Amino acid sequence: MTPRTARILAVALVVAAIGVVAWMWTSREEPPLPNDLAQVAPGDRFDNAEAAVEYYRAVLRRDPDGVEPRVRLAHALMQLGEERGTQTETVPEARQLLEEAVEREPDHYYARTLQASLFNVLHRFEDARDLSRELLAEYPHHAFVHGTLIDALVELGEYDQAVEASDRLQALKPGLPAYSRASYLRELHGDTDGAIEAMRFAADAAPSGRPERAWALYQLANLYLGAAKPDTAAYIFQGILEERPGFAPALAGLGHVALVKGDATEAVRQLEEARALQPLEVIDELLVEAYTAVGDERKAEAAAGRVHEALLAAREMGEIVDMEEADFLIDQGRDLDRSLQMAREQQARRPGHLHANETYAWALLHTGDAQAAVPYIERAMRLDTGDAMVHYRAARIYEAAGQPDVAARHLRLALDGHLEVESPSTAAEARTLLASLDGTPIRAASATR
Structure with missing residues (x-):
């Protein structure tokens, strides 16, 4: 598990990184895919995205009205932004290029598939879902678009349909994109062992040293860390760095392991080193916890400020981040x-989405309406994910709603679910609150193998 706001954002990041290696499948019973897809598929990676950007910029200068160079430049920009963590710089241009390409050639299949993927990046999930379905109506066996559809359905909270689409993708083209999405769906349904198994398959499906394998292994390590197996997680993080030195998320993962094991000083060192390589939001959220643990409130506040700045930058590039910002601001007490208004609007937009319901419930609690929060936090727990932070928030809501016994039960579930992995400081608060509710002293949890 990763910290709260960054975890919500990281899902999209990991799926985008993994989804960039989708395979295609064409049935003999349907027309062949358009010629441009036979040359460069939207699921392919450029060996050197920076060089590809420079090349297609040059091609576009020679052919300023061309559709093909626009689409390929957009593709290269999307990959470059994902690799460097600079999507706020590359996505706006890619978005404009794809809009121009589709305006010039409305049926351009390659451009539209990339648009579907980009809609997910921008959290325009309804657009991604609808466009993906249009594309699949034309080419039902195109695996890449099955992936964009699954991602959109998950983020809209349409989980049953997402599972059906995931099953179709696995039957159609087993591989890293199919297995990684199946892993996340299993995690959402509380099947940690199944999620680990599927993510192992995902990692094994990619060649050693490839970025998509690194991302799959990173997710696998986080699954083990969330299951309170920090040594296993550390082993995988180290393995990623051996295959792909300088992969910042893996180094941050080692910092997270150190934090869980109680070595906050080492956590700060590794997290600061990771952030110097790539300033990702997930690293700054971990740094908030690490700085707080070593008593450096000034640096903790600065790291939290950077998290908020990243959310604002994402909004500036066109990403819908209302749910994520509301969650962040509520925890900051700002x-x-x-925040209540943003959370309410996002819950209405995605009434089945677990985190949308959780964030709205959390906002209701903090604006003084715990009773109204109860049905929403219960909706957020309906899949029995085992999410420790959701159980902690449920406990706070039930306590404020005058149900101390229910609150105590959810605090135990949160602590049994290894809340300290997500937030050591919140785990300490949970132990204190539980002791006050039932008078039983609760010892601090220790990291297990």
Whole structure:
């Protein structure tokens, strides 16, 4: 598990990184895919994205009205932004290029598939879902678009349909994109062992040293860390760095392991080194915890400020981040009325989405309406994911709603679910609250193998 706001954002990041290696499948019973897809598929990776950007910029200068160079430049920009963590710089241009390409050639299949993927990056999930379905109506066996459809359905909270689409993708083209998405769906349904198994398959499906394998292994390590197996997670993080030195998320993962094991000083060192390589939001959220653990409130506040700045930058590039910002601001105790409004709108937009319901419930609690929060936090727990933070938040809501016995039960579930992995400081608060509710002293959890 990763910290709260970054975990919500990281799902999209990991899926985007993994989804960039989708395979295609064409049935003999349907027309062949368009010629441009036979040359460069939207699921392919450029060996050197920076060089590809320079090349297609040059081609576009020679052919300023061309559709093909626009699409390929957009593709290269999307990959470059994902690799460097600079999507706020590359996505706006890629978005404009794809819009121009589709305006010039409305039926351009390659451009539209990339648009579907980009809609997910921008959290325009309804657009991604609808466009993916249009594309699949034309080419039902195109695996890449099955992936964009699954991602959109998950983020809209349409989980049953997402599972059906995932089953189709696995039957159609087993491989890293199919297995990684199946892993996340299993995790959402509380099947940690199944999620680990599927993510192992995903990692094994990619060649050693490839970025998509590194991302799959990173997710696998986090699954083990969330299951309170930090030594196994550390072993995998180290293995990633051996295959792909300088992979910042893996180094940050080692920092996370150190934090879980109680070595906050080592956690700070590794997290700062990781952030110097790539300033990702997940690293800054971990740094908030690490700096707090070593008593450096000034640096903790600065790291939290960077998390908020990243959210604002994402909004500036066109990404819908209202749910993520509301969650962040509530935990900071800031702009609660605005956070409530954003959370309410996102829950109405995605009524089945677990985190949308959780965030709205959390906002209701912090604006003084714990009773109204109860049905939403219960909806957030309906899949029995085992999410420790959701159980902690449920406990806070039930306590404020005058149900201390229910609150105590959810605190135990949170602590049994290894809340300290997600937030050591929150785990300490949970132990204190549980002791006050039932008078039983609760010892601090220790990291297990």
